[in-house]
Amino acid sequence: MAKGTPSINTNNLTAVQLMELDACTRCGECENWCPTYDATDKLPGISPRGKIKRWKEYMSKSHGLMASLFGPKQISDEEIQQFNDDLFQCTTCGVCGTVCEAGINTIELWESLRANLVKRGNGPYGKQSMFPKLIKEYHNPYMKDQASRLDWVPEDVTISDNSEIVYFTGCTAGYNQQILALATARVLTKLDVEFSMLGEDEWCCGSALVRTGQQHLEDTPREAARHNVDALKAKGAKKVLFACAGCFRAAKVDWPRLLNEELPFEVVHVTQFLADMIDKGKIKWEETINKTVTYHDPCHLGRHVGVYDEPRKVLQNIPGITFVEMDRIKDEQRCCGAGGGVKAGIPDLALGVATSRVTDAIKTKADILASACPFCRRNLSDGKDKLGADVEVEDVIVLTAKALGLSVE
Amino acid sequence: MSMEYFSGFTDALRITFVQMMIIAIIAIVIFLYGMILNMRKWGLGSTGYGLEPSSGSAMVFLKTLIAQIRSKGHGQPFLTTLVLDILLQRRILRRSPLRWFMHITMFVGWMALFIISLIMFAFEVLELIGFDANPAALRDMVSVPNDVFSYILLVGVIIAIIRRLFMTNVRENTIAYDSVLLVGLTLIVVTGFISDGIRNGTFWGLGLDYATAPPAALFHVVISLLFCIAYIPYSKYMHMLATPLTILANKGGE
Numbered sequence: 164m165a166k167g168t169p170s171i172n173t174n175n176l177t178a179v180q181l182m183e184l185d186a187c188t189r190c191g192e193c194e195n196w197c198p199t200y201d202a203t204d205k206l207p208g209i210s211p212r213g214k215i216k217r218w219k220e221y222m223s224k225s226h227g228l229m230a231s232l233f234g235p236k237q238i239s240d241e242e243i244q245q246f247n248d249d250l251f252q253c254t255t256c257g258v259c260g261t262v263c264e265a266g267i268n269t270i271e272l273w274e275s276l277r278a279n280l281v282k283r284g285n286g287p288y289g290k291q292s293m294f295p296k297l298i299k300e301y302h303n304p305y306m307k308d309q310a311s312r313l314d315w316v317p318e319d320v321t322i323s324d325n326s327e328i329v330y331f332t333g334c335t336a337g338y339n340q341q342i343l344a345l346a347t348a349r350v351l352t353k354l355d356v357e358f359s360m361l362g363e364d365e366w367c368c369g370s371a372l373v374r375t376g377q378q379h380l381e382d383t384p385r386e387a388a389r390h391n392v393d394a395l396k397a398k399g400a401k402k403v404l405f406a407c408a409g410c411f412r413a414a415k416v417d418w419p420r421l422l423n424e425e426l427p428f429e430v431v432h433v434t435q436f437l438a439d440m441i442d443k444g445k446i447k448w449e450e451t452i453n454k455t456v457t458y459h460d461p462c463h464l465g466r467h468v469g470v471y472d473e474p475r476k477v478l479q480n481i482p483g484i485t486f487v488e489m490d491r492i493k494d495e496q497r498c499c500g501a502g503g504g505v506k507a508g509i510p511d512l513a514l515g516v517a518t519s520r521v522t523d524a525i526k527t528k529a530d531i532l533a534s535a536c537p538f539c540r541r542n543l544s545d546g547k548d549k550l551g552a553d554v555e556v557e558d559v560i561v562l563t564a565k566a567l568g569l570s571v572e
Numbered sequence: 573m574s575m576e577y578f579s580g581f582t583d584a585l586r587i588t589f590v591q592m593m594i595i596a597i598i599a600i601v602i603f604l605y606g607m608i609l610n611m612r613k614w615g616l617g618s619t620g621y622g623l624e625p626s627s628g629s630a631m632v633f634l635k636t637l638i639a640q641i642r643s644k645g646h647g648q649p650f651l652t653t654l655v656l657d658i659l660l661q662r663r664i665l666r667r668s669p670l671r672w673f674m675h676i677t678m679f680v681g682w683m684a685l686f687i688i689s690l691i692m693f694a695f696e697v698l699e700l701i702g703f704d705a706n707p708a709a710l711r712d713m714v715s716v717p718n719d720v721f722s723y724i725l726l727v728g729v730i731i732a733i734i735r736r737l738f739m740t741n742v743r744e745n746t747i748a749y750d751s752v753l754l755v756g757l758t759l760i761v762v763t764g765f766i767s768d769g770i771r772n773g774t775f776w777g778l779g780l781d782y783a784t785a786p787p788a789a790l791f792h793v794v795i796s797l798l799f800c801i802a803y804i805p806y807s808k809y810m811h812m813l814a815t816p817l818t819i820l821a822n823k824g825g826e
Contacts, residue, residue, distance in 0.1 A: 173625045178617035178636040179821045185610070187811045191745055192667050216749075226613050226628075228606075228806070257826060264664045264671075265815045266657065266825025271621060278622075342678035378622065420621060466826065469646070494826070 169225030170238035171218075175376075176385035177277035183272060184219040186265040187212060193259035193269070198498045199252050199505070202515035208249035211259040211269060214479040217246055218276060247280045251288035252512055254505045255374050256498035270467070273503075277376025287375045289508040294371050295380040298387065302366040303334040309363040315341040316360075320348045326359040329400040331391070331414070331430075334367050335537040344536055345563035346571045347406045347433055353567050354440060358404070368413035369421075370463075375504040379422070388418040392426060400428040404436055406560050408536035409502075412463035414464040432464055434559055436534050438473035441480050449568035451483035454555075456562070457529035459489070459520060459543065461536035474535045474559050481566040488502040489523040497523060499534070501542035517546025524554055531555045533562060592793060599797040606805025640821045647823020657824050658816045674731040678757070681725025686800065688714050688721070722768075726761050733758065753808040756799040763792035 173181065193211035194200055200209045207213055221243075223229070224236040226422050253273055260269035280286040286292075297304045312332070316322060330351065336343040368391065371382030378384045391414075395403055405411035415430045440446050456478055464470045471493045479486045491497045500506070500516025521543055524532040532547070532554050534540055544556045564571050611630035618625050619636045626632040641650070656662045661679065665672040692714065698705035732754055735742045767788035769776025780788070803809055819825055 165597065173616040173618075175622065176617045176625070176627065177621060177623075177640075178614045178619065178633040179640050179818070180816050181614040181617040182633070182637070182821075183818050186814035188808075188811050188815060189745070189747075189750060190664075190667075190671065191741070222613065226616055228609050232611065258824045260668055264661075264667060265811070266663060266819035266822045268822050270826075275621070372806060 167234050169230065169235040170243065171221045171225050172279070173226075174282050175275045175379075177275070180272050183265070183267045183509050184215055184222060186258055186267060187215045187219070187263075188265055189216070190264050192262045192264060196258045196262050196495070198256060198258070198500060198516045198519065199254060199512060202500070202512060202519055203252070206249075206252075208245065209252050211253075214246070214250060214276075215267075215272075215337065216263075221246075233428075237290040243280070243283070244268070244285050247285035248288060250276055250280065251286060251291070251375070251504065253503055254439055254462070254498045254500060254513075254516065255503035257466045257493065258471040258498065261466060261494050274374065274376060274570050278375070278379060281317055281376045282379065282402075287377060287504065287508065291375045291377070291504040291508040292444060294375060294504070294507075295377050295383055296370060298367045298369070299381055299383050302387070303338065304367060304371060305334060306534040307334075307338045312337050312365055313360065313362045315344055316348065317345065320352050322348075323357050323359040325399045325514075326357050327399060327401040328356060328404060329395055329398050329402075330358050330360050330404045330406075331395070331410060332360060333405065333537065334366060335541075336407055337365070338344070340537045340541065342426075342571050343406055343540070343558055343560060346560045347404075347456075348570070349569045349571070350433075350437075350560060350564050350567060351404075354445060355567060359398050359400075361391070361394050361398065364390075366390050368407075369417065370409045370413040371504060371507070373413065373417050373421075374502065375508075384417065385421045388413075388421045392418060392422065396427055401454045402429045402436075404431055404433050404537070405536075406433040408432070408461035408464035409538055412467045432470055432473070432535065433533050434464075434474040434477055435470060437559075437563060438476045441476060446480070446567075448480075448482050448566050450566050452481055452562060452566055453483040454530040455485045455487055455528065456531045456533050457500060457524050457527045458492075458559075459524070459532060459534040459539055461494055461534055461539045462496070462498050462502055463537055465496060466494050474533075477559055477563060478533060481562060484562075487527045487529055489527055491523060499539040499542045500546070501538040506538065506542055513542055514545055514549055518549050521546040521550055521552055521554065525550075527550055528564075529554060531557055531562070533557055533559050535559045581774070591790070595794055595797050596801075599800075599802040602802035603804055606802075610805050610810070629756070637817060637821055641823075650820070650823075652822055653824040657819050663819070663825060670731070673726050674735070677724050677728030678732070679728075681721045681723075681728060684721040685718070685725065688718055718768075722761070722764060729754070729758055729761050751810050756795075756803065756807075756809075760792070760796050760799055763788070763795055767792040 189212050191212055197211055203209055221238055225240055230236060255270055255273055257270040260267060263269060269457050277286055294304055297306060302309055328431040329351045330347060336352050366387045369387045405414060411432045419426055458472060458475055458478055478484055497520050498516060499520050500513040532543060534543065535558060540556055540558050547554055547556050561571055608630055611633045612628050615626055615630055616628040617631040619632065661672060661676055664675055692707065692710060695705040695707040695710045699707050736746050736754060737743060765776040766778060770780050770785040770788050804812065
């Protein structure tokens with residue numbers, strides 16, 4: 164770094180976000196809620212307010228009053244690298260923003276800082292750096308064959324070629340947690356919902372790239388968003404169903420922003436769809452689930468988009484279920500630990516947060532910890548295994564399928 | 573200059589209006605310079621999420637801020653945000669009633685005293701330019717509210733000091749950036765009470781001679797102008813402007 168050149172720049176940060184750094188009153192409320200700060204025994208570098216303070220200081224050293232009078236003060240590469248590594252120990256769950264007394268939009272601030280540091284050459288973290296290459300090359304992060312996207316579809320499920328309702332499976336449900344895709348498809352079939360799917364024309368939603376600040380690399384998320392939107396349009400989609408909270412958030416928030424246009428179809432999470440069917444009296448339950456169930460709000464479904472009540476309505480409507488709440492729910496929920504690239508980049512941290520969340524569930528004495536996102540399901544299952552806890556982790560759609568008398572095998 | 577500030581003093585003890593004006597103007601210039609520097613720094617950001625950075629102009633910042641406040645999208649209406657989240661500070665109340673009480677007393681006390689001071693200043697100026705504004709009568713009229721809001725501010729300051737000194741978590745996380753704000757505020761409040769006490773011969777005058785009233789008042793005014801205005805852009809006082817603007821820009825926040 165040449166002397167006189169600022170150590171940091173403002174790439175990917177908006178003018179308002181730079182002001183937000185000065186809005187932080189350092190009340191420390193974010194530290195009381197941050198799941199990764201908690202899971203790392205309050206490692207100072209991970210503190211949300213600490214990160215804001217550090218970047219604010221970097222801004223002062225590089226672009227503040229003294230820098231404009233006497234030239235920028237250098238920040239060592241080691242210090243910036245440490246900041247980067249701390250920044251990526253965040254699931255971008257956004258609870259810090261919810262409780263922020265200054266109303267700072269922290270989710271977008273962290274994502275923008277990540278993008279800045281990726282451009283600078285510091286980020287992302289660990290295996291997260293594989294995402295762009297894999298998604299660009301395979302159109303999914305699991306290096307799977309696109310042609311096998313629908314291999315799981317059983318004979319009893321009918322998929323239309325074109326339909327007003329399209330089920331967007333998502334890479335995780337389509338390849339690694341096919342029980343969720345199977346349950347969704349069978350539930351829709353059982354409810355006489357005509358639907359189609361994209362099959363090999365379905366590309367990764369791009370969420371992992373945006374969350375880890377890699378959205379600008381080869382323009383992959385924008386390409387994926389363009390491709391998916393065009394493919395969905397070609398299917399005649401008026402309503403697109405998502406059973407994955409990550410894909411749902413990407414389609415609802417990221418795609419319109421990446422494409423700078425309104426989507427020509429409605430983006431609906433499957434729990435919203437089911438809640439609507441319940442309201443219309445179109446669901447006839449066939450089985451009873453005599454269990455106590457608690458519900459974990461996925462960050463991408465709840466805090467990021469605001470869907471809190473519909474998954475609860477579905478669970479509470481299933482015969483036999485006794486529904487109980489954990490202490491931290493809805494917009495104050497504790498993240499499962501999988502988001503923001505943490506599961507891929509820092510699996511131990513993801514597991515630490517998951518055990519905290521499973522512990523929340525155990526306190527309710529629930530038999531089942533339900534969620535509505537394949538990432539939450541996977542990470543909470545890992546947390547349960549680590550604790551050896553006697554609680555079943557399951558997705559709302561699987562419980563729905565069972566209550567409709569459907570097999571998910 | 574015939575008009576003199578603090579006309580309640582005897583002629584010999586009056587602090588001239590010119591002195592006050594010079595200090596006020598210097599404070600305002602320092603404040604404006606700092607604000608322009610800050611806005612230019614913020615203006616180095618882009619005009620929207622994911623866009624290229626800008627040139628570092630104050631106008632870029634202002635345009636981006638206004639565009640974001642006016643943009644459609646999720647969030648609550650402007651007026652709701654202004655009343656509930658900025659004036660009534662609902663976001664703090666949701667998290668900690670004690671912190672809210674501390675902050676609202678400081679906010680209300682500070683803003684009320686600032687507005688009363690501005691009105692008194694305006695009356696002095698009106699009198700100066702030839703209107704029969706009667707600033708002395710106004711000063712008597714606002715004497716009680718002045719006292720009330722000063723005590724309200726004092727309550728907030730005392731709670732803040734107690735939190736910083738005796739609540740372990742708060743104390744351990746306090747840095748100079750936080751302390752300077754509180755020290756400045758304490759200095760303003762205490763010097764205000766003392767200078768007023770000397771002039772009126774009350775308990776807060778600490779038995780000091782009446783002749784010390786003018787320099788005490790001058791000291792209070794200088795300190796107030798420096799901390800209330802000049803020092804804002806260079807310190808944690810900046811949150812008094814940046815936080816409400818952030819809440820407005822984010823439509824009440826998440």
